[in-house]
Amino acid sequence: MSARNTFAATRRSHEILGWLRSGQRVTITDVSDRFGVQYPQAREDLKLLEEVYELDTGREGRIKYWEWPGISSKEAVVGTAAALELGGVALDIFRETPYGEFIDALAHDQRNSLAQTQQEGLRRVGQALRLRRNWLPVERKRLVEMLETVLDAIHQGGKGLSFEYERSSDGDSKRYLAVPRRLIWYQGRLWMQAYQDKKRKLFDVAGILDVEELFFDRFVDRLIDERRDELAAFEYEGDRSKLYISEGGSGEVGDDGESIIDPVAEKAYAKEREEAFKAVLREEVEREAALGSPEEEDAYFENAFGIYAYSGPADQVELEVGTSWATYLRRYRVHASQENEDLEDGRLKVRFELAICPEFTSFVLGMLPEVKVLKPASLQATMEEAARSWLEG
Known part of the structure; x- marks a missing residue:
């Protein structure tokens, strides 16, 4: 096919796709009349588009037509509306940036993928x-x-990050070195999960005051400065024999029994030892930068309540709550381990297996005076102290 014919076929396909995406049913006669091509060519154009875009086909009497797949389904309209609304959260953050422009373009394309007859339904x-x-x-x-x-x-x-972070607890700021792993959206806030000080931690992105990207070589160099104590204790199996001019105790003339170390060799050995330690650190940060499967990554929050994940053991928690909180906890599962047991007078016994963190403690405190902690004893003590302060208050 000549370049001119190829261009003409491409132009036809582009316009036909526009018809289809607008919800029009297209026939061979439509293509022949619009572009002045013979029946076989028009049929070939539509058959090719059918194959590539998996078009739906049907008949009105003896006339075959092609249409865009699934354009009239209620699921497509509602699903598109939900996707655009949820995507609007990202647009709120990235507005007036190149990211926001791209999100706008995606939303525009998604709206246009529906038939024109469905646009009003989408709007509603x-x-x-x-x-x-x-x-x-x-x-x-x-x-x-x-x-x-x-x-x-x-x-x-x-890449790792060096960033100044404002702590929410006291408003003070501190500089951290960390390997970023994931961004997690939780209750209207973005959190960065990062590997810092040998642990996976969470940082509120809005609390980062300034940040510097560091390739791993530079990142590890700075990390060594934080871990000088580890470097001092690092066991390096290098060749120490090169360090000594004399190891002492040989009995030869001039050998007074004390070892004599070559300062140049000692400096070279220290450099080798630091490079070996650096290699260990590099392996550590590369391992933490690599993400596992979604299931493996979500295991980080297995025992967590809300966004804060603790590495400690999970506790068996048992609460008895009044009617208003009973209604809430019958409707919503606030943790995957939640088990409900109905009691008399509309009350509810609720069991959890989770790591007790400040967020969970605050959640339970917010139930006062309609909650009784049955276990564990540590949470009972916290609640009793809070209730005492509230009554004395």
Whole structure:
């Protein structure tokens, strides 16, 4: 086929796809009349599009037609509306950035993938299905800058971060070296899961004040400065025989029995030892930068309540709650391990197996005075002290 014919076929296909995506049923006669091509060519165009785009076909009497697959389904309209509404969360963050422009373009394409006859239904469902935006950061521009850097480090791989972080507990800031692993959206806030100080930790992205990307070579160099005590205790199996001019005790003239170390060789040996330690650190950070399967990664939160994950053992928790909280906990599972047992007078016994963290303790405190802690004893003591303070208050 000549270049001119190839271009003409491409132009025809592009326009026919526009008809199909708008919800039009297209026949061979439509193509012949619009483009002035013979019946066999028009049929070939539609058959090719059918194969590539898995078009639906049907007949009106004896006339065959082609149409875009699934364009009239209710599921497509509602699913599109839900996807656009949830995607709007990302757009809230990335607005007025290249990321936001791309998200806008994706949303536009998704809307246009539905038939024109479905656009009004999409608009109505979109208005009815609303995700309330809350907890948006005050310093949105800074958040986007920090987020772009974190995403770049994760996307490219082989990079760590040095960042200044404002702690929510006291408002003070501290500099951290960490390997970014994942970004996690939780209750309107973005959290960075990172490997820091030999643990996987979570940092509120809005709390990052400034950040610097470091390729792993530079990152490990800085990490060594943080781990000088480990370097001092590092067991290096190098050849120490090169260190000594004389090991002493040989009985030869001039050998007074004390070892004599060559300072140049000693410096070279220390350098070899540090390089060996650096190789161990490099292996450690590369291992933590590599993500496992979604199931393996989600195991991090297995015993967690909310966003905070603790590495300690899970506790058996048992609560007895009044009617208002009983209604809430019958409707919602606040942890995967939750088990409900109905009691008299509308009360509810609730069991959990989780790591007790400040977030869970605050959740239970918020149930006062409609909650009784049955176990464990440590949580009982916390609640009794809180109740005493509340009564004396």
